Amino acid sequence: MTAMYWIFAAVAVMLGSVFCYLYAVTWIESRQAENLLGKQPYVAAPINTSRTAVVYFSRSGNTALAARHVAKRLQAQLFPLNAPDYELGLLGLTQALNDANARRSQTDLLPEITPRTIDLAPFDTVWLGSPVWLYSPAPPIWAFVEHNRFDGLHVVLFNTFNSHVGEEYVAKLKDKVTARGAKSFEHRRMLRGRMTQQITPEQMLHAIDEEWFSK
Numbered sequence: 001m002t003a004m005y006w007i008f009a010a011v012a013v014m015l016g017s018v019f020c021y022l023y024a025v026t027w028i029e030s031r032q033a034e035n036l037l038g039k040q041p042y043v044a045a046p047i048n049t050s051r052t053a054v055v056y057f058s059r060s061g062n063t064a065l066a067a068r069h070v071a072k073r074l075q076a077q078l079f080p081l082n083a084p085d086y087e088l089g090l091l092g093l094t095q096a097l098n099d100a101n102a103r104r105s106q107t108d109l110l111p112e113i114t115p116r117t118i119d120l121a122p123f124d125t126v127w128l129g130s131p132v133w134l135y136s137p138a139p140p141i142w143a144f145v146e147h148n149r150f151d152g153l154h155v156v157l158f159n160t161f162n163s164h165v166g167e168e169y170v171a172k173l174k175d176k177v178t179a180r181g182a183k184s185f186e187h188r189r190m191l192r193g194r195m196t197q198q199i200t201p202e203q204m205l206h207a208i209d210e211e212w213f214s215k
């Protein structure tokens with residue numbers, strides 16, 4: 001009986017800790033999203049002849065900010081991808097973790113995204129932006145790659161992340177876009193730091209200028 005009591009107590013403490021952790025993460029994410037929303041606004045000119053497209057998925061706004069900054073610098077067309085399964089909040093976070101984990105063994109598992117396809121024929125270069133989830137670019141960007149062709153395009157994958165991106169996943173994404181017609185591929189990364197020690201949005205934009213554009 002005493003042993004059972006301690007087992008239940010340990011499980012309850014464990015579940016409580018997981019819940020508190022996830023709740024804290026969603027709280028930080030929501031604050032970030034709110035704070036980033038108005039930063040670096042960008043609307044492409046109505047008649048835009050730019051040969052560069054920036055397509056991105058972002059859950060809590062960091063990749064979106066990077067995407068707007070890149071698009072502004074390049075005067076590019078900007079295409080956000082929406083993935084309703086991963087809305088901010090506990091449910092979306094749990095689903096994100098669940099799907100990112102499931103994709104490790106079931107690579108054909110793809111979430112719903114809007115838009116599913118974009119006509120990339122008018123472009124020479126497409127930047128594909130995504131956060132990193134469980135070391136891999138997040139599922140929505142894999143879905144976009146799966147549903148589209150990249151014939152003759154230079155593809156630049158860019159990721160924002162907290163600590164680590166798995167090179168093997170970047171290599172797989174490169175293989176995918178190449179198999180779907182891309183003529184060349186580059187990867188740009190933006191390490192933001194762990195939850196409590198992250199760089200500010202301004203520092204991130206400065207780092208993008210320095211690391212992605214000053215070569």
Ligand SMILES: Cc1cc2nc3c(=O)[nH]c(=O)nc-3n(C[C@H](O)[C@H](O)[C@H](O)COP(=O)(O)O)c2cc1C
Pocket residue numbers: 057058059060061062063064093096097100130131132133134135136160161162163164165192
């Ligand atoms: C479900 C989930 C899994 C994550 N996994 C990782 C990871 O494996 N490595 C990492 O460095 N960051 C990871 N992160 C952090 C995000 O990549 C990082 O905060 C990113 O900048 C968020 O971009 P966004 O604001 O555009 O959504 C994860 C975030 C979420 C929500």
